[in-house]
Amino acid sequence: MTITIKDIAKEANVSIATVSRVINNKDESIRKDTKERIKTIIRKHNYQPNRIARSMITKKTATLGLIIPDIQNPFFPELVRGVEDFANENEYSVILCNTDGDLNRERKYLDLMKEKNVDGIIYTYAFAELSKPLKGFLEENNIPMVLLDRAEPNSKMSGVYVDNEKAGYMATKHLISLNHKKIGCITGPEHIENSKERFSGYYQALKEANIPLDKEIIFTGDYQMKGGYKAAKGLIKKEVTAIFTFNDLMAFGVYQAAAELGRKIPDDLSVIGFDNIKYNHLLVPKLTTIEQSSYKMGENAVELLLKQIKGTPEQEKETIIIEPLLMINESTSQNKL
């Protein structure tokens, strides 16, 4: 039998209303001694209000939904931790959902989050443009939401993302500055927005340097090691001197392929990645990459979400764009050809 506000009230010889006031610090008008008496009894029983019952009235659950593709993707743990920490500092809990980018699961989780009455949702969806599940969901509901990582430029939604085009530009430019001309590129899956943007940056940088786009050395990857590995095998055959992979994981695959084909990084092949995931320093030589602080992204997402939750509905949606950072390490070097 858990103890309720009624029990406290009875023991303190007051009404439950009074106890409730004390609990919620609406106690300016309560006599000091009764207040103290109640507080003592609360402490004595280690009484904790039932949040479910509270939620019935307040319509708030102090819970956020966090929907991501897969926590096993090394990009996400840091991000999740950023979300968790900032949420908890603000007295919110987080329900975690992995969708694997599956549209059915996305829709299912969105509905579930609504049923569970989360106060807001942080959503990293897998596909370009407003995904179908999201679109339908938004039409039917009006839950505060922040889009994460995957940008939604044309929508009026709050979002936190990296300037991917700029990042792609920076990475490519770095290789060009090292005198590379035949720069292979391993993109993300075709339908993913951030991959398109990174590619656009790649294209810009090449154009600026008067290097024509060579479709032969552009491979579509999968954001996994395996895809990087396979693509690298192809690219190395085409004699590229440098490879820009659209995430670090694929760069790991490139390392493997290079080792198997007897190419030395960076002497025979320069490699630049994207993400700066935590275990990059395992790679020898250390991977040059583009950093996007995912912990901070998580924090920022919660910040925006709480603004929405606490603010007025008319409030302008906000967007935070995180600046990418070029982390020059040991996997890129001057082209000697």
Next chain:
Amino acid sequence: MTITIKDIAKEANVSIATVSRVINNKDESIRKDTKERIKTIIRKHNYQPNRIARSMITKKTATLGLIIPDIQNPFFPELVRGVEDFANENEYSVILCNTDGDLNRERKYLDLMKEKNVDGIIYTYAFAELSKPLKGFLEENNIPMVLLDRAEPNSKMSGVYVDNEKAGYMATKHLISLNHKKIGCITGPEHIENSKERFSGYYQALKEANIPLDKEIIFTGDYQMKGGYKAAKGLIKKEVTAIFTFNDLMAFGVYQAAAELGRKIPDDLSVIGFDNIKYNHLLVPKLTTIEQSSYKMGENAVELLLKQIKGTPEQEKETIIIEPLLMINESTSQNKL
């Protein structure tokens, strides 16, 4: 305005009780046509019952609490995914909490989980023996709980863990079979139970091979790369021919130290790790290690927890012990000295 059971009832010209019966499939006794009528209206409005209100009655939230030290530790994402997947298959959601092994945070989260009325808790606590927060919590409450990873041999709690002693024994034995005699060891933090057990296995294997325990080559690590790195520097000075690190992350540090000191793995130094975390294959040479399937551990934990939740209170607590698996790769070789 979200739609409620009342709205459905009114539109269908029935009582809310009837609607409720249909929703909960207690509809054997309901006339087929009214049942259909109600179902149609429900679908039309995409009505979803309010789980909060439902929880008030049923005392169930269909939510589990998952308390771990840190999702950024590469051991946990897989485990978390295992928990998530199995929980969701069974219509449960998961609230994630990171404690960093901080006792105050542990206690705070335990209390929070109780306030939020989770149906059960999966708990990986940081310290040996029944931790204080846990002890206090268990005395005051009676929430289904499963301990994960950190074993609690003497308690009557459900738990899922690896046979760490056996694992430590296997790892050490493997090195001994390769003719190593001076086998350094980098443990986990002193107070952590699994580290003690692994050490006990290490000790057993040495004893069996008549190799005396040499305290000079036993270093206390931190389960982080850095600790492995520092300890390895010390161990290499002491001329060990092999190192057993109590997790893979520390083995990564050993690789780094070995590279800096010009020792080749496995020719000059054999290394065996523990965990078989996903990104081991980034290491060259590939790390020999002890596998403990963390995804499966997560699944098993949920399985035990659901049994507790659905079973009778008197039901025996269960323990699942996961068998460790020796994964021989390229970082260990015959001792040539």
Next chain:
DNA sequence: TTGTACGCGTTATCAA
């Protein structure tokens, strides 16, 4: 086969 009415543990409104 279906409906009425109570209760879950709170908060909020109004009255005292």
Next chain:
DNA sequence: TTGATAACGCGTACAA
């Protein structure tokens, strides 16, 4: 300064 009570949305015992 405090109390009585409605309300939140639902499940269920009991009645019809």
